[in-house]
Amino acid sequence: MTENAQQQPSAPATDLPTQYAPADVEGTLYERWVDKGYFAADAKSDKPAYTIVIPPPNVTGSLHLGHAFQHTLMDALTRRKRMQGYESLWLPGMDHAGIATQNKVEQQLAEEGKSRHDLGREEFVERVWQWKEEYGGKILGQMRRLGDGVDWSRERFTMDEGLSRAVQTIFKRLYDDELIYRAERIINWCPRCLTAISDIEVEHQEDSGELVSIRYGEGDDSVVVATTRAETMLGDTAVAVHPDDERYKHLVGKHIKLPLTDRTIPVVADTHVDPEFGTGAVKVTPAHDPNDFAIGQRHNLPSMTIMDDHGVITVHGPFLGQDRFEARSAVVGALRSQGRIVAEKRPYVHSVGHCSRCKTTVEPRLSMQWWVKVAPLAQAAGDAVRDGRVKIHPEDMSKRYFDWVDNMFDWCISRQLWWGHRIPVWYGPNGETVCVGPDEEPPGTEAEGWTQDTDVLDTWFSSGLWPFSTLGWPEQTEDLRKFYSTDVLLTGHDIIFFWVARMMMFGLYAMDGEVPFKTIALTGLVRDERGKKMSKSFGNVVDPLDWMDKYGSDALRFTLARGANPGTDVPIGEDWVQASRNFANKIWNATRFALMNGATVEGELPAAEKLSATDRWILARLNETVEQVDAYYEDFQFAKLSDALFHFAWDEVFDWYVELSKTTFQAGGEAAQVSQRVLGEVLDVTLRLLHPVIPFVTDTLWTTLTGGESLVIADWPKDSGFRDEAAEREIELVQRVVTEVRRFRADQGLQPGQRVPARLTLDGTALAPHEAAIRQLLRLQPEGEGFAATATLPVAGAEVALDLSGVIDVAAERKRLAKDLAAAEKEKAQATAKLGNEAFLAKAPDQVVEKIRGRLAKADEDIARIAAQLERLPRA
The missing domain is CATH 1.10.287.380 (Valyl-tRNA synthetase, C-terminal domain)
Incomplete structure (x- = not known):
């Protein structure tokens, strides 16, 4: 069943302390694994490659339960593949997290009474790099605590020189292929972060506001519109109605007076308007609403931007200089005093977009930005899944993926930040625009009137290159040839839109149609034991380090893996981690017992005719478990494989086989020697099967049992095909007798140890x-x-x-x-x-x-x- 178990001398039982203390084992053992180079992958190896790139955590962050959950599963996959003989690469790294990291450093400066503008761009960026060096390694240390078997020699950062070269290369290619362009469009603007953010970085929540109905115009030439953003009426350039709405046909083409201003605006007919909704008439503010912008484009309406970057009104008049929310109340008050308010609904609960980083209310705003033309890229990303080159697991998650890639809008990739990959475009003194590749010089100097675009790229632009930029692209490196395409992308279903689709688009484009990964394995989110989302506001956030300190890393890992059903959320509570700690202790104590009773891996397994029914039963169950666990791994059924191993180890090996064998050990002789060898085999294989999920306790026990170097580089068990239905039926009878009599004893109130x-x-x-x-x-x-x-x-x-x-x-x-x-x-x-x-x-x-x-x-x-x-x- 295992190829090298017989090659190792058995170690003495005294090598194991009487109790398992994770804190005494884990740190030292992990550093030994790293020092021995067990996790380092060799691009020159003849072994088949198996590659996973880590979803890069933000440099601002720390290890939370979501990280611990996904890292446990990725580690289990790569450890098993390494044991199966693959050149297994799990590549680590971090994301520079543009907005989040810049916010951190700006907060630090604010405590010093400064802003980034006091430092200037160059000095501020240097300050961010210093912050990254000081705080960015925190999460990497926590990954070591968890036992992540990553190849630290290949650690990457999205702002590294090599990855920056990849970003500049693909920008230039997309630009030359007319898939990147600059245009004035409506974007989501954060007045706090002072940057554009993409649609998927906007969090919508139900807010309580006010819906006011306002009369525009006079008498028969008047119309009522409703809005929750009254201040934007200052930028209205039309009122729109449906062309078939008989109520307003006499107004189409006319101009009506816009209240509180000295302007008149036209009434236009547009099929976008729903005549059944509200009054059937809508105000049109092209510079501050995406739907209104589209109407404005169709009817050649002017676009009036009425507020600055901070959300402050810039229109001359009584509201000049007011914050947008202050102006909202003031505008309603002024309209009310003129008798223009027809109806007010307060509170009016409606969906409002907020910046996912700072929670500020997002402001739709007309802005000149850089965009990716996604249609051809998204088409390729969809086709790769449809034709089977990429599998999504579980399969029912495919719909969510297609809903996104089949309906994707052009992607705004420019951000008004200083931290990030600066857009490689220069503007000349005579209106020239030049995109510069990584091996090209800028077209001119500042003295000659040339300036580089001040914006940086969206963080997801660089992280979208992660599966191939981390392997050395655009250079054709040995790593790229050996380890691309990657095998599995394991990530949460919540970032299909943020990251998964981006990597699919860029990978297919940059790598000539070669997919970035063969399987997308989607997980759920970690929740508390009641199934509630973990949130600081709920007071139910758990620091995984606390549980690792208290119960050991293996206990946390096993708890997370045992809850990991594909695509579904994972509830977790401290009681469950404690139970997993008890399981680790059970494995420890059972192995000590086995060693003290002569369990060994020396020599061949005895022939079947020399085995007792008990021995044949446990070996049959062992092979069935190997078969079952392999099938579950291939289907990403971590919960089922963990549960199968738990019940096999605890119930069948420890509670039945060990107990049934005690009388044999006590009697001694040839039968005892046979069972000692069988028990050694069973423990050897069981520890191998458990190792990818709980690496620390299993490696410690296995090296003691076998004298082998490490489970990290041991062989994965193989199903020998041994089955014995007769022995299984026989032991089932024994179990029935024992269970039935135990139940009777309990019913009679007998103590478990009481002799009868x-x-x-x-x-x-x-x-x-x-x-x-x-x-x-x-x-x-x-x-x-x-x-x-x-x-x-x-x-x-x-x-x-x-x-x-x-x-x-x-x-x-x-x-x-x-x-x-x-x-x-x-x-x-x-x-x-x-x-x-x-x-x-x-x-x-x-x-x-x-x-x-x-x-x-x-x-x-x-x-x-x-x-x-x-x-x-x-x-x-």
Whole structure:
């Protein structure tokens, strides 16, 4: 089953401390892995490549549970592939996070009483680099704590020289192919961050505002429009109605007076207007609304920008210099005083966009920006999934992907920031525009009237190149040839739009149609144990380091993996992490027991005819588990594979095989030697199977058990094909007997360790060879003199007779059971009466009736169970 288990000498049991202390193991062990170069991938290797690039965390951040969740799964995938003989590369790195990082440094400057303008662009950017060096490594240290098996020699940063060259190269290519252009369009503007932000960086939430209806014009030549942004009327350049709306046909083509101004504006007919909504007339502000901008383009309307970068009104008049929200109230007040307000609705709850970085209300605004023409790129990104070159897992998430790439608008890529990749375009003294590639010199100097564009690129532009820029593109490096396309992109379903689609578009474009990854494995989001989103405002955010400090990194990893069903959110609570810590302790203690009882990996496994049924059973179950775990890995079913390993290790290996083998170990001889070798094999393979998810405790135990160098570079187990249905049926009978008698003992109030005289009639059954083990597991001592069976249990074709006289207080037990029986009979009578009441059944909801039927069924079960217990009790 494992290729090199027999090659390693067994180590002594004394190498293991009596208790597992994660803090004493994890840090030292991780640094040993790194120092040995286990995670370093070799581009010259003849092994098949397996590549995952890490979704680069922001340099501003720290490890949160979402990171820990996805990193655990990516680490498990790459560790397993490495053990399977692949040249496994998990490439780490960080994103420069333009807006977020600039905000951090600006906040730092504000504490010093300065702004970035006090420093100037060059000095401010240098200050950001200093901040990055000081604080940016925090998350990398936390990744080491978690056990991330990444190739640190290939760590990348989106502002590194090589990645910057990739950004400039692809910008130039897209520009030359007329897929990047500059145009004046409506964008989302953040008055706090003072930059454009893309649609997907706008968070919409329900805000309470005011809807006011305003009368424009006079008499029969008037029209009523409604708005939640009254201040924008100062920039209205038309009123629009539907061309078929009979109410307004007499107004189309006319001009009406715009209140509070000295302007008149036309009434235009446009099919965009819904005549059934509101009054059927809308105000048109082309410079401050995307739909209005489109109307303005169709009707050649002027666009009037009425506020500056900070959201302050710039139109001359009584509102000049007012903040947009201050002006909103002032405009409504002025309209009210003129009798122009027809109706007011307050509060009016509606969806309002907010900057995802600083939560400021976004302002739609006409602005000259740089754009990517996405139509051909998005078409290619959609086709790659449709024709099967890229698989999305789970498959039902494909719809969300197609909804985005099939309906994508051109992408605004310019940001009015100083931190980021500066747009490589120069403007000349005579209106020239020149895009400069990475090996080209600027067309002229500032002294000659040439200036570079002051904007930087959207962070997602550079991170969209991540799968190939990190491997050395645009150079044709060994890394690029070996490790591209990457195999799996594992990421949250929440950034399909931000990142996944961008990488698909750029990867296909830059790499001549070669996909950036073969599989997109989408995960859910981590939530608290009640399924609630984790948020500082909810007070339920957990620092994963706290749980790792308290329970160990393996415990956190196993908890996260055990909740990872594809595409669905993952609830997590501290109790579950504690339970995973208990599992790690169980593995530790069971391995110590095995070593103290001679478990070994030395030599070949004995031939099948030398194995007991117990040995054959556990080896069959071991191979079935290998097969099952492999299938789950290929389907990204981390929860199922973790659960399968948990139950195999705890239930079958530790609770059954180890316990069933104790009598064999105690007896000694050849049978004990066989079981020692089988137990060594089972532990060896089980630790290998568990290693990708819980690497620290498994590596420590495995090296002690086998004397091997490290599980990181050990072979992944293979299913040998060994199965033994007869042995499985035989052990199932043993389990039935033990389980049934244990249940009876518990029903009689016996303590687990309390010994009871018993006679086992097993002759002629498959249970006969297991009598010693059954007695030990059930604490059943030999019959002895004076044995008198007071209870007899027929089970699995055998008979277990127990002498409970002197072991339990029969009178007290009869009294307790009689009381329970009376309660069950009362419950049955009440439920029967309700279900026999026709009036009740006619009025009661279906779920209430079903609940009462369930109570009746439960009462019947309880009555039968208690009656059987009373029947089995010794007679007084």
